[in-house]
Amino acid sequence: MNTFFIPTLNCRIACLRKFKTQFLIRNFCGAAALILILFASHAVAAGELKQVIVKEVTASSDGTQNPKDWPHHPAMTKDGNSKTCWASSTNDTAGAWLKFNIGAKVKIDQIQIINGWIPEGYPDFFTKNHRAKKITLIYDNGKEEVFQLQDHNNIQTLSPTLAGETKSVTLRIDEIHPASTGDEPWVTISEVTFFSRE
Numbered sequence: 001m002n003t004f005f006i007p008t009l010n011c012r013i014a015c016l017r018k019f020k021t022q023f024l025i026r027n028f029c030g031a032a033a034l035i036l037i038l039f040a041s042h043a044v045a046a047g048e049l050k051q052v053i054v055k056e057v058t059a060s061s062d063g064t065q066n067p068k069d070w071p072h073h074p075a076m077t078k079d080g081n082s083k084t085c086w087a088s089s090t091n092d093t094a095g096a097w098l099k100f101n102i103g104a105k106v107k108i109d110q111i112q113i114i115n116g117w118i119p120e121g122y123p124d125f126f127t128k129n130h131r132a133k134k135i136t137l138i139y140d141n142g143k144e145e146v147f148q149l150q151d152h153n154n155i156q157t158l159s160p161t162l163a164g165e166t167k168s169v170t171l172r173i174d175e176i177h178p179a180s181t182g183d184e185p186w187v188t189i190s191e192v193t194f195f196s197r198e
């Protein structure tokens, strides 16, 4: 009786060990595959941002009054200098716009904006002009996205989702943070930089 029982029990133990080993191998392979998939998808989603070159900027108005000492042309939103700005004319506030012509279809993944203007040597100048408060971005596909801008002169990052591949982006100012004085207030934006994820 015992001679029959012992081999059977040993066989069951061996089978159980084999099953356990196969179970562990299967689960390990499954977990490894899942980690690889997650890592790959993360790597794609977190691709490096590359700056998009803007060929031309136009605007609803140009508040330049002294072109030699104080130019405020639309292209000054893309000169890489946070101390220079585009300014609208004084009567062009809500509804004013900037159009950034890229020249080739690009998917826009991120936009960095420096709102308002603090010129070199004038640290208290920020509130003397209007700043953008609510803006709408308009793309070639006709879609629009609304963003609220904070009232400071540091970089603000926007993450558009509706642009698709577009050759241009129009930034329309819908609401402003009003200037604290009535002395030549313009709407001012210092920099707008576009990025595409590679």
Ligand SMILES: [Ca+2]
Residues within 6 Å of the ligand: 076, 077, 078, 079, 080, 081, 082, 083, 084, 085, 086, 190, 191
């Ligand atoms: Ca600038």
